[in-house]
Amino acid sequence: MILEGHLPDAIARAADALAAGQLIGLPTETVYGLAADAGSDAAVRGIFAAKGRPAEHPLIVHVAGAAQVSEFADQVPAFAQKLIDAFWPGPLTLILPRRAGVADAAAGGHATIGLRCPAHPVAQALLAACAERGVRGLAAPSANRFGRISPTTAQHVAQEFGDQLLVLDGGPCAVGIESTIVDCTRGAPVLLRPGQIGRADVERVAGTRMLLKDELLALAPQAPGTLLAHYAPAARLRLMDARELRAALELLGADAKNIAVWARAPLSSASRQLLLRRMPGDADAAAQQLFAVLRGFDDAGVKLIWVETPPSEPAWDGVRDRLQRAAAAA
Numbered sequence: 001m002i003l004e005g006h007l008p009d010a011i012a013r014a015a016d017a018l019a020a021g022q023l024i025g026l027p028t029e030t031v032y033g034l035a036a037d038a039g040s041d042a043a044v045r046g047i048f049a050a051k052g053r054p055a056e057h058p059l060i061v062h063v064a065g066a067a068q069v070s071e072f073a074d075q076v077p078a079f080a081q082k083l084i085d086a087f088w089p090g091p092l093t094l095i096l097p098r099r100a101g102v103a104d105a106a107a108g109g110h111a112t113i114g115l116r117c118p119a120h121p122v123a124q125a126l127l128a129a130c131a132e133r134g135v136r137g138l139a140a141p142s143a144n145r146f147g148r149i150s151p152t153t154a155q156h157v158a159q160e161f162g163d164q165l166l167v168l169d170g171g172p173c174a175v176g177i178e179s180t181i182v183d184c185t186r187g188a189p190v191l192l193r194p195g196q197i198g199r200a201d202v203e204r205v206a207g208t209r210m211l212l213k214d215e216l217l218a219l220a221p222q223a224p225g226t227l228l229a230h231y232a233p234a235a236r237l238r239l240m241d242a243r244e245l246r247a248a249l250e251l252l253g254a255d256a257k258n259i260a261v262w263a264r265a266p267l268s269s270a271s272r273q274l275l276l277r278r279m280p281g282d283a284d285a286a287a288q289q290l291f292a293v294l295r296g297f298d299d300a301g302v303k304l305i306w307v308e309t310p311p312s313e314p315a316w317d318g319v320r321d322r323l324q325r326a327a328a329a330a
Contacts, residue, residue, distance in 0.1 A: 005122035005168035015129035027170025033140030041105035058108035064127040080184035089119035122170035176288035194317035232329030263308035283315040
């Protein structure tokens with residue numbers, strides 16, 4: 001069921017459910033999460049089962065603030081503390097050494113753990129209510145079946161898991177793509193997943209160059225949302241530049257059907273069966289719309305989705321990353 005997330009009674013009901021070991025749908029500024037008590041391995045295993053997610057693939061643990069980091073992390077490097085001070089609450093996840101015996105299931109059994117402090121007021125209120133009930137953090141991957149499109153509204157979550165799941169409605173997600181993930185266990189920040197907080201922002205605050213995981217001699221820790229194929233719609237998705245899109249639409253002419261197009265370039269088609277939507281020219285606006293647009297195309301029953309390749313500028317890294325992974329799943 002969907003409850004208005006800003007109401008105190010709804011927050012209390014969700015916190016009670018989490019303290020009892022149940023799952024709930026949680027709004028954040030990035031995407032909606034499927035949340036459980038991070039300290040309860042049994043509850044966290046329910047997330048893996050509901051999503052169909054491999055148990056060794058770790059989850060992000062959401063905490064109320066910097067004071068809760070020590071509940072889960074064994075140590076916090078100085079540059080990581082600078083990132084916490086600058087970007088929390090916000091769309092930044094830090095991979096840190098995990099305290100032994102804490103949140104083993106949420107960490108997928110790994111020696112590291114991903115921590116984030118969400119900025120959404122409903123998430124913040126829920127985390128505070130959970131703390132009053134002895135729940136110190138919430139494991140909350142995106143509230144969708146594993147590998148599929150992330151949800152950015154409460155209705156998306158209900159479509160994924162049905163009416164039996166309690167979902168707090170916090171409105172459409174303001175950011176729209178998952179958090180930036182930075183590995184802080186290598187002596188320098190390492191980018192594992194791009195997001196709204198960019199590489200230049202991290203380097204400026206950390207005071208050191210940010211490494212890419214391809215630069216590491218040893219494997220980086222496993223992190224959510226870093227599989228080659230991910231965020232995939234049911235329809236096959238293909239990235240194309242504007243010239244390729246125009247040529248393909250001209251070639252198909254009035255015969256274009258079961259195809260949806262999302263592009264920045266002005267396009268036209270002789271087909272009335274083509275579903276054409278304009279992509280914003282602003283990277284943040286495109287990110288906010290991305291998953292909702294893909295879900296809308298799936299709801300329309302198209303078989304092919306053609307998307308104009310995002311620009312190469314750093315501001316578009318998060319959008320480009322999600323679309324490349326969605327296309328790889330085809």
